[in-house]
Amino acid sequence: MDNGSSVLAHLERLETQVSRSHKQSEELQSVQAQEGALGTKIHKLRRLRDELRAAVRHRRASVKACIANVEPNQTVEINEQEALEEKLENVKAILQAYHFTGLSGKLTSRGVCVCISTAFEGNLLDSYFVDLVIQKPLRIHHHSVPVFIPLEEIAAKYLQTNIQHFLFSLCEYLNAYSGRKYQADRLQSDFAALLTGPLQRNPLCNLLSFTYKLDPGGQSLPFCARLLYKDLTATLPTDVTVTCQGVEVLSTSWEEQRASHETLFCTKPLHQVFASFTRKGEKLDMSLVS
């Protein structure tokens, strides 16, 4: 029966068609479902991305605001610190500068270390230290005063009874010594050309002996000068003798000059006298030479 098989075949064909279409519709459904799922995922991710972007923007804004808030505070702190440092530097500088006054000191664990800074004619010269122990009796622990300065004598007189007097007296001696030494050094270094021999000096610079010529290599007579500084607290000599080397009797003009030199040495610092000689040297009256 052809009709039977063809009907069956037809039914089979229809069945397969249906199952195929079922399948297809199933597939379609699942694809659709997948599509739907992916779609929602996309939405979610987009939402997340937007949220994060917003969060970043928010953070940035708040950080900016933070900095804007913090900066003024920090600069205030820095300014305060700088001001304090500046003050500290100032105070340190003032303490250091005190030694320009000639007498300064620093407290130590056992007393005070006094610094005497000597000067002459506005030139700062050597400094000397005396380290004092504050005990009864007051005593000197160690010092840098030269041996030939009568420190023990001055201490014996004043240290226990009047420390101010002790310090001022010591200052006097040291400043005078420094001044005399300065004059002798200047003579040796600046006016060596006028000296005909080496300058004789002693440690205290209180006896100076030298020979000089007003016009070196010229015709003027050489003078011998001997300066005695019997007052150790003075920078000018107490006794001056100027003689003419090898000549017993001087002509009037030479005698006048000799006497005037004696006066000059008594009244003006040594190097200033020689400075005036070099100035006068240009105007030296050659008629004196005979």
Place this chain on the structure above:
Amino acid sequence: MDETIAEFIKRTILKIPMNELTTILKAWDFLSENQLQTVNFRQRKESVVQHLIHLCEEKHASISDAAQLDIIYMQFHQHQKVWDVFQMIKGPGEDVDLFDMKQFKNSFKKILQRALKNVTVSFRETEENAVWIRIAWGTQYTKPNQYKPTYVVYYSQTPYAFTSSSMLRRNTPLLGQALTIASKHHQIVKMDLRSRYLDSLKAIVFKQYNQTFETHNSTTPLQERSLGLDINMDSRIIHENIVEKERVQRITQETFGDYPQPQLEFAQYKLETKFKSGLNGSVLAEREEPLRCLIKFSSPHLLEALKSLAPAGIADAPLSPLLTCIPNKRMNYFKIRDK
């Protein structure tokens, strides 16, 4: 040139080590640059010396030139002698010291020459206000012995002179007299201080051994006192006696300071004391006469050694004041008697 002078110069130059020879010859300033250039200093020493003597003869070296060379040698080799210290005392109410070097030299020489007809006196001034004096002693009848001179280092306008300990002790009073009178002092006293190190003696006598002073100018911060402990030590390990160690360090620092100690080689204590004992009936304690003994501490650097005793744990701190007073009292010879 006299044979004896030549011999003396020869022996002096022979003493000089080769590496110092040119320096000393330059300081002597007797042979000229040209003359020195003719000498080949790379020869054997004997040949160099021969050549130098020849040059000295050419220049007619005198005994005073030879004496100058000897002084310079001694200035370079101070440690070969042991130096004594003398202190001079001014009379009461003396005037201000107007020291005149020329006057001093003349006076000193005259005094010695008046007493002993034969004496060689030479002077050499240094930059530190000191004058080196060399005296070769003779007698009325004998020439001066150039090989056993006495050296004196006198610091003008101070009361101190340092002399090389001489075997010729009989001349010491005369030397003292000459120094005292020439420097316008009244009296001279020998200090109980002696050493080979002239610089250290000077530092002790002039109290210049501590030259560190606190000022506001110093930029170096206060030095951290190192306890000599290992800083890298494990922090879990604690020194049992750290307190004691710190105490010892502090006392040592207070006594000896932070400065380098002057160099002395010995300290000598002559004891003449009765025996002291806690025990009764000891034979020694019953002795009427005091015991006499001599204790001598020797060291290449005595004061540094004493300073390290307590920190090293060898002695208790504080040390006996008899040991620590040495630089302060300016003594290293002590006589200790019962009071």
